[in-house]
Amino acid sequence: MDGNVLVIGAGVAGMKASLLLAGAGRRVYLLEKTSIIGGRIIRCEDVYPGMECATCMLSPMQQEVLRNDLVDVITLGEILSLEGSRGDFRAKVRRRASSVDPSACIGCAECWNACPVETGNTFEENLATRKAISIPCAGALPNVPWIDRNICARWRNGEDCTLCADACVFDAVDFTMEDETMELEISHVVVATGFDTPPGDIFEKFRWGSSAGVFTAPEFERYFSSNGPTSGELLTKDGREPGSAAIVVHPLGTGGNPAIATMYSLKFIHYLEKKLPEVKPVVFLDASYSPDPVADRHHGAWEHVNARVVRYTSAPSVSDDDGTLHIECGTADGPFECRAELLVLGTVMRPPDDTVELAEILGIPTNGDGFFEKADPLSSTALTPVPGILLAGCAGGPVDVPNAVIGASAAAGRVLADSGESA
Ligand code: SF4
Ligand code: SF4
Structure with missing residues (x-):
């Protein structure tokens, strides 16, 4: 066999x-x-x-x-x-069909610079756009673009567009590929x-989509990445440098065990420490969560993090006070509230x-x-x-x-x- x-x-x-x-x-x-x-x-x-x-x-x-x-x-x-x-x-x-011959293409970008059709780039969590002929991000491998025929003017509108092929001196664009x-x-x-991760809109109650300071976990990954939409600069979606930050871990929309989401929030603390060392984030964790063996392995990691950990007994609520987020929750010691300019929503898989x-x-x-x-x-x-x-x-x-x-x-x-x- x-x-x-x-x-x-x-x-x-x-x-x-x-x-x-x-x-x-x-x-x-x-x-x-x-x-x-x-x-x-x-x-x-x-x-x-x-x-x-x-x-x-x-x-x-x-x-x-x-x-x-x-x-x-x-x-x-x-x-x-x-x-x-x-x-x-x-x-x-x-x-x-990719519509590009990989043996002829050198990944020079001339074709997508010439393409007039633009759409949201899901690789970038729609925080940036891509062309109808594109690679998802700088450094992608193979470094060869493809034509998305769902949005390309030739296939979608029946237009006789040849701009990408005209721009390619290596004759790598092939509209006849099947x-x-x-x-x-x-x-x-x-x-x-x-x-995968849950879509952002299930986090609307945490003001995702309506407040410029709120990020889902995959969005935050791209904002932190040096090849991401801000070249790794940590800014709110309206371009402000945050002076305070919070992380909310909530197993919304899954019913699953939040062990991985809880561990994942440790990564965000490290990220914030690297780029915003003067900021000590507040991390909201579910108090009812019982660590499983996977989380236990990392239990000690929580003892030394540069963060304030709040274990909530009632789910946090988020409101937006003119660009500053106001986060409230119940804890075993009574109500807790804080303000933050950046909020990352820890997520489950x-x-x-x-x-x-x-x-x-x-x-x-x-x-x-x-x-x-x-x-x-x-x-x-x-x-x-x-x-x-x-x-x-x-x-x-x-x-x-x-x-x-x-x-x-x-x-x-x-x-x-x-x-x-x-x-
Ligand atoms: S298809 Fe042509 S223009 Fe586009 S990246 Fe490849 S070599 Fe460059
Ligand atoms: S044929 Fe035109 S619309 Fe389609 S990918 Fe090429 S440049 Fe873009």
Whole structure:
């Protein structure tokens, strides 16, 4: 049982599993729905808990994946069907047309500078715009743009626009490119589809969307990032430098365990310490939250943070007093209130929107939180109830980066163990 392997998702877990399997001589098809590899971590400046530079950690891995002859990276890809069983799966996958020849493109940016069509950039949490032909951010890998035909004037309006092609002296823009469907014979599938975060509008009651000082966690990641919309300058959305800050951790809209959100708020304290060292943030944590073993591992970290921790017994309410946020809550010691010019909303992880659809295609179940179900929910094993389909990273539920890498190694190890090899 030493066949090819399909890895779905090119985040840190998918890349790690792919490299381990390729290192053992397996051909890997690494399927990624976006135009770039790296997953959500490349949106971050630093990686929690070690606060390593995300680019320094991921860039060598991304380069290795793109250079590895045994890893076929299929960006703008999706799985259409899966048939068969362990050792003898057949997957049908589609690569959407990028309209740019990657072998001719040098990533010079002339095409998107020439493009007149602009839309919100979801990679930047819509805090910046992108063109109809674009890469998501500076330093994206592969550094090759693609044309979003949903908004491009040629496909959307039937216009004879050729501005991007005219600007490209390398003739890399190809309007005739078509979607490609491939039939893959594989022995195993590794699902490494990662996580998403709740949409900002569920935080409206905390004045997200109406106050310039309120950020969701992913927005704050991009504002802090040196390749983000403010080149890493921490400002409110109306351009003010905040002199005070607060972090509210609330498991809104999920019903899930806020352990990861609580840990995640530690990262924001470190971020604030780096960029606004004179600011001591107030951190609002749910007093009823019982740390689980994951959070326990980091329990000591709270003792030395440069922050005031407030454990609320009634959820905080936020009002806006002419640009300054007024935050109130109940605590075991009575009411508490403070003012802040910057508020970060700690968030939980949720499964990506297409998880249910993918579960149906793969024939594997999801659990109560909407992530893919593990064969043994109490174990960290990569197994699903379907032999030959394995989970890595956050596919089976929220984990931090070190555990995502461990899960990827476990999944690769399981694939190789099925044929008596070792990773
Ligand atoms: S498609 Fe052409 S113009 Fe655009 S980045 Fe590539 S080489 Fe540059
Ligand atoms: S054809 Fe025109 S609208 Fe479409 S991507 Fe190129 S420049 Fe933009």
